[in-house]
Amino acid sequence: MSETTNITTKEKTVPERSREIPVIAPVVDIFENDDEMLLYADMPGVAKEDITVNIDNGELLISGVRRLPPSGTATREEFGDVEYRRIFSVHQTIDVEKVNAELKDGVLTLHLPKSEASKPRQIEIH
Amino acid sequence: MFGAMDLLRSRLNRLTTDDNRFYGRSPGWSATDGSPRTNFYDNGNQLELKAEVPGMSKEDLTIQIQGNYLEVSGTRKSDAPEGYKVHRTERETASFTRSFTLPSEVNVDKIDASLQNGILSLTLPKAEAAKPKQVSIA
Numbered sequence: 724m725s726e727t728t729n730i731t732t733k734e735k736t737v738p739e740r741s742r743e744i745p746v747i748a749p750v751v752d753i754f755e756n757d758d759e760m761l762l763y764a765d766m767p768g769v770a771k772e773d774i775t776v777n778i779d780n781g782e783l784l785i786s787g788v789r790r791l792p793p794s795g796t797a798t799r800e801e802f803g804d805v806e807y808r809r810i811f812s813v814h815q816t817i818d819v820e821k822v823n824a825e826l827k828d829g830v831l832t833l834h835l836p837k838s839e840a841s842k843p844r845q846i847e848i849h
Numbered sequence: 850m851f852g853a854m855d856l857l858r859s860r861l862n863r864l865t866t867d868d869n870r871f872y873g874r875s876p877g878w879s880a881t882d883g884s885p886r887t888n889f890y891d892n893g894n895q896l897e898l899k900a901e902v903p904g905m906s907k908e909d910l911t912i913q914i915q916g917n918y919l920e921v922s923g924t925r926k927s928d929a930p931e932g933y934k935v936h937r938t939e940r941e942t943a944s945f946t947r948s949f950t951l952p953s954e955v956n957v958d959k960i961d962a963s964l965q966n967g968i969l970s971l972t973l974p975k976a977e978a979a980k981p982k983q984v985s986i987a
Binding site: 745754756765796798 | 901
């Protein structure tokens with residue numbers, strides 16, 4: 724005797740949802756000096772228009788969607804459409820206005836300058 | 850039948866924002882140990898190759914072909930800046946060589962290679978004898 728129970732209820736009129744693209748975290752390198760934090764993220768195949776960089780409330784979100792152009796029959800498929808997505812906590816000392824990003828050869832480079840007030844300063848003793 | 854599990858898994862993927870297990874690689878895709886992931890396509894008249902090669906420029910890659918043996922190699926140079934403290938390094942800067950045996954003979958002179966956004970694309974037109982042909986019935 725077998726019984727199948729529907730775990731999700733689906734209305735008959737709703738069309739089959741097309742497969743969502745998987746979300747993976749891009750590999751990153753993070754560096755820091757007195758003036759800025761520097762982040763590199765690998766996002767091969769993502770065009771500039773499909774990248775989002777958001778800083779909100781101490782959280783940095785980077786996201787890039789890659790959709791490969793349709794291309795014949797795949798005889799080997801090791802990578803496909805994907806959303807690269809990763810969230811980081813950013814320290815209050817980052818000057819959000821001055822953050823800049825560039826994309827080259829599939830690598831997203833993010834410069835996160837530190838605010839002037841937080842840069843180390845030497846105090847002179849008179 | 851597994852619709853519910855897929856739904857649960859995709860919901861969980863979105864919640865775990867800094868998931869330590871899936872950096873740059875997704876489950877279900879073959880792991881290639883540092884060599885760039887590569888796709889192959891057969892378009893009837895030509896073969897196509899696409900490989901993920903972020904951070905590499907034309908000079909860093911070498912493509913060689915001999916008969917139906919194709920070899921792609923390259924080195925990724927480090928772009929670590931001088932004088933910075935390192936917080937995290939996940940990106941590899943390694944050399945790789947990957948070779949493939951093509952399923953059909955290709956016209957070596959007409960191979961086209963381009964590099965854009967960190968994706969290497971090769972178009973390899975098949976040799977005449979390897980192209981699909983229609984056979985008419987007498």
